[in-house]
Amino acid sequence: MKIILNNREEVLSGENLSVSEMLKIKKFSYKMRIVKINSLLIPREEYESTIIHDGDNVQMIYLMSGG
Amino acid sequence: MRFSEIKDHLSGFRVGIAGAGGLGSTCAVALARSGVGTLVISDFDVIEPANLNRQYYFISQVGMLKTIALKENIARINHDITVIALTEKLDNLNIPEIFTGCDVIVEAFDKDDMKEMIAETVQTRMPGTPLVMGSGLAGWGKSEIIKFRKIDETLYICGDESTAAGDEMPPMAARVGIVANMQANTVIEILMKKTRDYFRQ
Numbered sequence: 001m002k003i004i005l006n007n008r009e010e011v012l013s014g015e016n017l018s019v020s021e022m023l024k025i026k027k028f029s030y031k032m033r034i035v036k037i038n039s040l041l042i043p044r045e046e047y048e049s050t051i052i053h054d055g056d057n058v059q060m061i062y063l064m065s066g067g
Numbered sequence: 068m069r070f071s072e073i074k075d076h077l078s079g080f081r082v083g084i085a086g087a088g089g090l091g092s093t094c095a096v097a098l099a100r101s102g103v104g105t106l107v108i109s110d111f112d113v114i115e116p117a118n119l120n121r122q123y124y125f126i127s128q129v130g131m132l133k134t135i136a137l138k139e140n141i142a143r144i145n146h147d148i149t150v151i152a153l154t155e156k157l158d159n160l161n162i163p164e165i166f167t168g169c170d171v172i173v174e175a176f177d178k179d180d181m182k183e184m185i186a187e188t189v190q191t192r193m194p195g196t197p198l199v200m201g202s203g204l205a206g207w208g209k210s211e212i213i214k215f216r217k218i219d220e221t222l223y224i225c226g227d228e229s230t231a232a233g234d235e236m237p238p239m240a241a242r243v244g245i246v247a248n249m250q251a252n253t254v255i256e257i258l259m260k261k262t263r264d265y266f267r268q
Binding site for chain 2: 032033034036039041043044059061062063064065066067
């Protein structure tokens with residue numbers, strides 16, 4: 001399926017992946033992050049149950065300590 | 068636009084600042100100098116000598132609550148600014164309460180789990196309120212990788228999004244200051260596009 005990932009078109013093998021599966025495929029391993037799908041923030045506990053569909057706009061932001 | 072007009076416009080807004088460390092204290096001072104009318108600042112820490120490498124405090128203020136010291140410092144810069152200083156530890160329950168009525172919220176925490184917490188809280192429980200975050204600011208140099216990203220109308224990220232602070236990668240005034248001022252710059256940009264509500268107190 002084709003999605004927009006951080007403003008870039010991205011083709012992922014498989015359809016209707018969960019957020020967890022997408023993170024694994026893309027090797028987004030850093031643990032602190034924000035995931036938004038079509039501008040809606042997905043809480044960490046919903047990564048397994050939330051499905052990314054073809055055409056979705058996905059944003060992934062790493063949160064680094066320091067302030 | 069003249070600065071007097073900019074200042075007059077900004078005086079009608081309220082900005083929440085979550086944390087008064089390197090990001091929060093520096094960002095708050097930039098917003099106060101620009102004339103943002105009300106700042107709601109929450110932090111529970113006291114100033115330690117180690118904080119002076121990057122935070123907007125003075126040697127004489129070591130041991131004071133950061134929020135009280137920051138309120139004092141802002142009053143010395145611009146006494147037209149109302150600072151509401153709160154010493155609560157922020158969590159997902161009190162954030163919507165403490166920052167109610169804020170036109171923009173600045174995330175200025177140190178720890179990544181707190182950054183995640185406030186993002187989840189503001190984005191899910193305060194829909195429509197813009198959140199300006201800092202992520203990746205430790206160390207020195209590498210100015211070229213510090214960036215600004217507008218994710219959407221309610222989420223803005225300042226920082227390199229890759230450098231985590233630690234003992235061998237300490238946050239320092241120059242780089243933290245760049246990101247804190249990018250956050251303040253973003254707040255000003257959001258507010259300058261916003262219509263002022265003249266009937267609000």
